[in-house]
Amino acid sequence: FLVNSRRRIPRGLKLPPGPPKKFLVGNVFDMPKEREWETFGKWAKEYGEIVHVKLFSTDVIYVNSRRMAYELFEKRSSIYSDRTPFPMINDVMGWTWGMPFQKYGEYWRRLRRAMHEKFHHGMVDTFKPAQRKHARDLLRRLLSTPQDYPEHVRHVAGAVIMEITYGIHIKPENDPYLIVGEKATRALGEVHIPGTFLVDIFPWMKYIPHWMPGATFKRKGREWAKYISDMKELPFQTTKTAMVQGTADSCFVTSHLEDLELLKEVPADQEDIIKNTAGIVFTGGSDTIVKMTITFILAMLLYPEVQKKAQEELDHLLAGVRLVEFEDEPELPYISAICKEVLRWHPLIPQGVAHATSEDDILGEYFIPKGTIVVGNSWALLHDETDFGPDTDKFIPERYFSPGVRDPALTGAFGYGRRICPGSHMAQNSLFIQIALILQVFDISGPRDTTGRELPLEYSFTSGFFLFPNDFKCSIRPRSKSAQELILQSHAA
């Protein structure tokens, strides 16, 4: 394989630099198993802004600078917007309907259009009432059982996404839609790093029967496929039934299905497009925000001076008279800076979602073959001191007040080019209202024992596709009696 691909390289060109390759396997054994960004960062220092790696016959390039990301994902977006076939995800687990895993083509365009129509910058205000209502519910939940904060954050993110996507109001505890959704997204987190499953390197393996010894991936895949299908089908059918009965609440699905009725000519599978887009909104829309909110809580623990400064800003504006609202955002530059820093400090998807080339390309002296996996090294871009100022490993919201510092949302935190996250505006609104409300009424500090004595803080981050803190203990207490009152009255208005 290695020899074949080398023979394809046109005369006078070469593959980009990268770690030395072994015969047949290439760099398979060089691939890190944890804290991947450190290895990729080291390679970036050694080999430069574009690094080539070979996994058996598959070419992979890591894009390590904003300049190069712009060159490839934006200027050459017609070549760099494809995805690899993802045999494990698509063929074994049955995600073939999911927008993130689609080849760059007409079907992807239709899904993307359906999402963009309701999630673009000018439309996301329609979601704010649901986001506000559930963010306030989060406060009440945190007041009542603060130690269960991860569950509360998960519940609330799920409640928002189910309401805006399907008009479904979930159960206060153990909601069946959320349970299935979590199982489906957890499975995705396990499989999404290129090369984790051999079937992604040797696609013929997808034909191995599930009962064969060694075909664990097929058995796991079959189990996951059931959750994935249920996650997409069950809430959609509930909303359709509610529409027929005249009881459906207005949401992404009803709004699209109503639009359909008004159209004269509609492709036969347009309803599937709506269902599949709704399914991916459900998948991408809750877990991502949960993980980012938990990262925010950890940041507040580790940087109490940031928390204090944010609370001063909120107190100055609101004087404890009412709870913060979306409309206050322009008056809260420090809170906005915290939201940006949460996206940057430990980016949720540090190696992005891999793109792929749909054609051969030439980049100066380098040849990039068709089908190359192209990884935007978001960790490296978001920790580049030229763009974000000094000490990029630290959580420093003040950096955004210096001239020329970039917005992480436009520098890899939400991906790149034509594939950039279509949920980013909605996600940023959710983060803003939750972060502002939590900071206004709670103090977040290290864990304490039953007598109130502080205990040592222990924390770590995950490795893999998603980067977020593993479970950690902390203390979340109302800042004052009047803050507690505001929380208890937050049902009203």
Ligand code: HEM
């Ligand atoms: C803070 C939260 C979020 C982060 C950090 C995030 C990040 C990302 C990233 C890095 C990508 C890959 C883009 C690329 O391929 O270059 C992506 C894709 C995507 N995201 Fe998000 N996302 C978030 C929230 C959401 C939400 C709330 C939704 C839905 C409402 C969503 C839906 C999607 C979809 C559908 C794609 C696939 C786009 C495509 O392949 O064309 N995401 N996201």
